[in-house]
Amino acid sequence: MSHLPAPHRAPAGREGPPAPGGDGPAWATGLLAALAEAAPGASAVALAVRRGPERTVLAHGSTALRHGAAARPDTRFEIGSLTKTFTALLLAEMVARGEVAYDDPITRFLPRSAAPRSRGSPITLVHLATHTSGLPRLPAGLLRGAARAWFSNPYADYSAADLRRALADTRPRAAPGTRVRYSNFGVGLLGELLAHAAHGPGGDYARLLTERVLAPLGLTHTGCDTGQPQATGYWHGRPRPAWRMPAMPGAGAARSSARDLLVVLDGLIDPATAPPGIPRTLRAALADVTGPRVALPRSGRRIALIWNIRPQPGHDLYHHSGATRGFTAFAGFSPRAHCALTALANTGPALNGAFVQRAYAALWRLTRQLSAASG
Template sequence: MTGRSTPWPGIADDVDQPRANGGPGDDDTLRERLESAADAVDAPDVVFAVSRHGRRTLHCAGTAPPPPVPRQDLRYEIGSASKTFTGLLLAQLVRRGLLTGGEPAAACLDPGRRTGADPVTLAHLITHTAGLPALPADFYRRALPAWRTNPYGRYPAERVTDAFLRYRPRHRPGTRWHYSNFGVAVLGHALSAVSGTAWEDLLATHVLRPLGLSGTALRAEDPKADAVGHGKDGRTPTLAFDAGGFEAAGAVRATPHDLLTFLEAHLDPDGFPPADALRAVRTPVLRRGWGHRHVHTVAWFRHPTDGGPMYFHSGATLGQQAFLGFRPDTGTALAAMCTRRFRAHDPFVTTAYGFLAED
């Protein structure tokens, strides 16, 4: 099997991390499930981190030799799962009365600009109903020379905002759902512009520091602290992801423990400062698809289970993948990461989703 050619198959490290209300003791069934899930992923580095009612269990494995820093202490690129941080940030700004969500994005970016009768609002951008494509029309032309290395890094912030201000949606905003990295990136720049605060500082002030997420950043800072991604073959290292002007859509990198803290806050909002915002991002805001089966909040995809809804979001960069999810009915949170680029029939997301859905 591709990626199993190294002499270290099956290397694993289980770590039990009891929280304030957690007790000692092993859960053999959970450990077996975690080991099975990690083996199914087949990547150089794999971490499945689970929290059940505040008690954490992490299983680390991979086809590569263990890095100098334990896998559970590295920061991993979470790609589009970064949008859950952006959604929470917007909800926090709205709950604090700093915004309503109904502000026209163009007016935030260009205060002197006139907007039409149906402008694209901040709420449209975060809910993927702004009528924008997945990426700007000229993104591919600019990104092509670096397609296998760092295509987003060739598309800076000013090009994102310029492309948005020039774009004319084909459909009236709010009438159709289309997943858009472009739209959430624009939201990040609009929030920065209207607040007069850089995106990194805005996120740190309203999300990272209140939740105590000291192991979360928007760019690689230390080779010893950041996980190294790999190509589809599971062997070729990739460069650290550069989000360019798409920071709000995919720049977050974080440790498994920080991601569990982030998810635990959603499970038990009362224990964290932005409690109202954490509750707000669990509220469904739209339905789409045949029979309106697909439910979304401002930050999460929401699917039903026998016991109640589960919330999740996945993400990928050119060399890593991530899955975040939580289930209020079972008090379970899952943060899963791997350092192998998505390929056809990749098992990572389906494995992580199945693990949480069957919990």
């Protein structure tokens, strides 16, 4: 097991964000220890849980292996593909405003020269948000250009111009809407198109996300800025530079904290409990983003806007994970069971996915317990 200092905790509460202090309930500190064991090489692990009315936020360790500050509930971790869930929320908010529509073709926001080759019906915004666009996982040419920085910052030198050129040369691998194929390309493109729709050519995704989602929800430790303090990421014990994705920030450029992520999960479980005074459009988006959009054949599983949905007896379990070269992240929730969990570690993902699997298993057990108690 990883040997880390005692946890810092924000204790349980029924209303508002948890406050700092205390050691945490035994079940939560035990779970934090189990997560630390599944993240060898991490100097910091953070956990936030909603269990019915109870909320607990814990942080364990320090922000760096050498000379790091104590990790706290507000420590920023890179969250990788969990960024996509924020892009989905931004899409739903802009739909609620009437600025865009889910069935808008992406060509509405693209110059003719950047449009991908057609394969039947047009690619729409909702196709991008459900991984049904037919676009490949990565843009053509990115792997070749990223080879030298693959284990540190493979997206850092990939530009918006590179993205547009790759899009123009891309032929979807399946007709839009016919097949689920996970695509960083697609969701990165979605973030750029939303910024274009709101602010015109050259629109800034990070600024738009802050204006429409992060600031209204009070998420002061979430954003794409690489200059803000954050934990140091590690890969096989070696520190990694801050992750940068200038051309596709909507796919994986965000950082967040355990406390901030729990605020979002609370709002997704019950939009009525979101901070008072948030725009009506954002409250509507919190409800809309969880609606199932795509059913996967033979499995019973579905996809909402970005979120994966697994059916469980009496309730649905929503989940997503993320990673960069130096960080691993997980978030999941069950609206019916009133349960949520997010876990963050400052080490890159192991090949066996142990950290994410342990976090998912913990959420699954908590939801079963709550469902049984309420039944």
